Amino acid sequence: MTRTLPRDVALLAGIFTVSGTVHLVNPDVFRPLMPSWVPKHREVILGSGVAELACAAGLVLPATRRPAGLASAVLLAAVFPGNVKMAVDAQRTRSTAYKAATLARLPLQLPMIRSALKAYRG
Numbered sequence: 001m002t003r004t005l006p007r008d009v010a011l012l013a014g015i016f017t018v019s020g021t022v023h024l025v026n027p028d029v030f031r032p033l034m035p036s037w038v039p040k041h042r043e044v045i046l047g048s049g050v051a052e053l054a055c056a057a058g059l060v061l062p063a064t065r066r067p068a069g070l071a072s073a074v075l076l077a078a079v080f081p082g083n084v085k086m087a088v089d090a091q092r093t094r095s096t097a098y099k100a101a102t103l104a105r106l107p108l109q110l111p112m113i114r115s116a117l118k119a120y121r122g
Contacts, residue, residue, distance in 0.1 A: 003062045008115040012072065015112070016056035023049025032089060033082035051075055059119055069119030076113045083109065 022029055027045040034041040055075060058068025087102040
């Protein structure tokens with residue numbers, strides 16, 4: 001296990017810190033990602049924010065980096081359908097910028113998952 005935090009893993013931890021904080025401070029931002037079949041949207045949004053903050057903390061600590069890397073990859077895979085839903089829904093709006101932003105974020109999941117798995121592998 002490397003004690004030095006790789007730059008991409010540090011970036012992932014930063015992204016999780018910001019996103020997790022927004023989940024807790026303003027959960028309504030994430031309502032458009034929630035599929036109708038998911039119960040208790042607010043609780044799930046708050047829980048995913050806590051999970052993101054826990055992953056971020058785990059990624060920066062050498063002793064917990066490996067399990068946090070695996071948890072991060074699982075979390076990113078779990079929220080991907082919500083990102084797809086948001087992108088599909090956005091295509092029905094008039095905002096070209098919103099459409100582009102929701103589509104652009106989809107391929108960004110792959111390098112984030114790759115960084116999470118890098119942390120897991122050590």
